Amino acid sequence: MTGNRSRGVQRKAAAPQERKPKRKNRFIVLKLLIFILLCLVVGMSFAQRGYKYITDGTAQAGAIEQGQSGIEFTIPYGSSTADIAGLLKEKGYKVNVQQFRTLSKLIGFDGLYKAGRYMLTKDMNEYALMLRLSSDPLKNPSVDIRIPEGMTVLELADSLAAQKLITKEKFLKLCEMRLTQFTFQDELVVAEARVYPLEGYLYPDTYKMDAGWDEEKLVLRMLDEFNRQYTDDDRKRAEELGMTTDEIITLASLIEMEALHPTDLKKISSVFHNRLKSKDLTLLQSDTTIQYARVMAGESRTTSVLYKDLEIDSPYNTYLNPGLMPGPICSPRKEAIEAALYPEESKHYYFFATPDGTNIYNETYNGHLNDQKKYGVSGQ
Secondary structure (H helix, E strand, O other): OOOHHHHOOOOOOOOOOOOHHHHHHHHHHHHHHHHHHHHHHHHHHHHHHHHHHHHHHHHHHHHHHOOOOOEEEEEOOOOOHHHHHHHHHHOOOOOOHHHHHHHHHHHOOOOOOOOEEEEEOOOOOHHHHHHHHOOOOOOOOEEEEEOOOOOOHHHHHHHHHHOOOOOHHHHHHHHOOOOOOOHHHHHOOOOOOOOOOOOOOOOOOEEEEEOOOOHHHHHHHHHHHHHHHOOHHHHHHHHHOOOOHHHHHHHHHHHHHHOOOHHHHHHHHHHHHHHHHOOOOOOOOOHHHHHHHHHHOOOOOOOOOOHHHHHOOOOOOOOOOOOOOOOOOOOOOHHHHHHHHOOOOOOOOEEEEOOOOOEEEEOOHHHHHHHHHHOOOOOO
């Protein structure tokens, strides 16, 4: 009898399937899912923080716009984003300089910052600062200050102080200084009689002074304007005449005070130029210098100069002292300066004003006296 074993076919056992790769793939997928989830969590966290950063910054910037008090911050002209960030850091604002620069570029604020004054608060985040500093700067409240021609430094100080625009003592102290940053001041002849070296150089005009101005800024503005008005061509012309800038301004101040009408400026200038060149008529004999001597002596101007006034002991008395005065007697305007530089050609050595303000010119003393009688004017 034959057994089943002899008839059966002997088979090899199948090799067991490998399951490790599947487990590995599942692990990779799991890690990827966890990474994505973490990214989402981190992204949401950053998004939430970014949203709060922007909303907080917008609210902070809006609070200033609605009138909340703050600290004034100024962006100087020509400042770059890096300059602004550095200045904010220096002033104690919560700013990371590199981060401020980077965010400005990413958000689009770079290049939008404007020079000017802004109100900020120290609790502002960088986004709030970017919003404020890219908005319109504060409009500067200003005051118009008129500096009339023909005033002495003392008279101007009294006038501005009466308007409560300056402190008289501070203003006069500045006018006693010789400011070397202005080259025209190098030519000043500082004499004992010349109390205010800036006399004559505080250019007459109307100045719009921004908030925060003081006496020094006003004085510098007037000197800057003089420097702008008195050109290099004017300096060359003064040299052609053999005169310094200071002598021209001194003469111009005399012309300014003597001329009632613009048409007389160059005519009066010719009279003084002729006398300055004369060997015989060396006295300028101007009543306006007598008035200046009175002001500097603490007295008021008079309606008319009397004979006794011609004896006032002062270096500014041109009835006693030949040539020009020690310095200007007022701040002349541009037209008077031009008249001093370009006098009319004439042979006149005398002039006087009629009651209606018309000037009469003469070449001789006798003609001068005859015309004074003709017009009913007495004097020199």
